[in-house]
Amino acid sequence: MSLNLTVQQVFCWSIQLTVQQDYQALTYKFLDILDEITWIDNSAIYEIYHHERKKTGETKTVPELLIKRFPLDFTRNYEEEDHNSLFAELDHSTDLHLSPPDESGLHAWAIFSIRGSCGPERAIHLEGAFNRKMIELLNNLREMYRNLVILHDTKERDVLTKLPNRQSLDARLLQVCEHYSDYQIIDKSEEKSSWIAILDIDHFKRVNDDFGHLYGDEVLLIFSQLMEKCFRYNDFLFRFGGEEFVVILNLASQETAIAAFNRFRDVVANYTFPNVGRITVSVGLTHVDGRSMPTTQLDHADKALYYAKDNGRNRVVLYEDISIFTDDNDLSEIELF
Ligand SMILES: Nc1nc2c(ncn2[C@@H]2O[C@H](COP(=O)(O)OP(=O)(O)OP(=O)(O)O)[C@@H](O)[C@H]2O)c(=O)[nH]1
Incomplete structure (x- = not known):
């Protein structure tokens, strides 16, 4: 030939x-x-x-x-x-x-x-x-x-952790939202669907202040490796910026999604980081749907994260849980300290 x-x-x-x-x-x-x-x-x-x-x-x-x-x-x-x-x-x-x-x-x-x-x-x-x-x-x-x-x-990709960066997240989230605009989830607590979460290391400033930026960077790197080990093959992981990471968790019911993030929260809380010791992570998550804009969904995950920070940190908060009890305007006024 x-x-x-x-x-x-x-x-x-x-x-x-x-x-x-x-x-x-x-x-x-x-x-x-x-x-x-x-x-x-x-x-x-x-x-x-x-x-x-x-x-x-x-x-x-x-x-x-x-x-x-x-x-x-x-x-x-x-x-x-x-x-x-x-x-x-x-x-x-x-x-x-x-x-x-x-x-x-x-x-x-x-x-x-x-x-x-x-x-x-x-x-x-x-x-x-x-x-x-x-x-x-x-x-x-x-x-x-x-x-x-x-x-x-x-x-x-992010230079330090090699995870896809913020720019890649925007494209990927749009793709996931587009999928759900054709395929409506009727019962999100039961059906397998997608969830977006922002993960933010608690009091990370103290890590930098107490141990220096090099150890801070090492914590970020190990944290990203723990993410890669804990989440599944078809989940998407990103470094959002600073000490914030994003996970798009796929093919999970509400209960499975919350359990998966709590499992990761536990893994982080029980891991001894070199020199730095123990750290914790707060997680805000929300359901991905095809009806709202990707930016709105990120905003919801962010509000849930703020709620987690405001209520003791080291916890996983679902936006849909807090939005039932709280006016959305109140959520935007949550203070971090
Ligand atoms: N070492 C290192 N530090 C970073 C990087 N990006 C952001 N930071 C630091 O992350 C810290 C974030 O601090 P804050 O936003 O005050 O939040 P925090 O101390 O984690 O407190 P909470 O989020 O409220 O629990 C700042 O000190 C930033 O300088 C990075 O790439 N490397």
């Missing part, structure tokens, strides 16, 4: 990739381009997270791979999906893996790694029948995509 590509086509792809506004759009476009190439039968892109996790009944933490296929569909339950078999045996010191060649020298699959950005490692998995020239071309395409991923990660 010939490559069958013109210089003009390759230029056209390069332009299509460079005009994309964010990582999501870039990756959708890259998959479209791979789809256009007739000698590729299947293509998929994965994000690979290297975790240290303590398994039930074990005392030591073990390295674990968490693999998410792009695009992450938050309305599906991925717990049973297992991509580990594809990646577990790979040698992580090289960026190109090929299946053994058949008798005519063709490879049935190739995996190209994307490393070096402040985000997670990515992998492009392709199936077809690839000769040496095709692999060379795909490698060049990978390089082009990789450089753009690095640029987008720098713009869309």
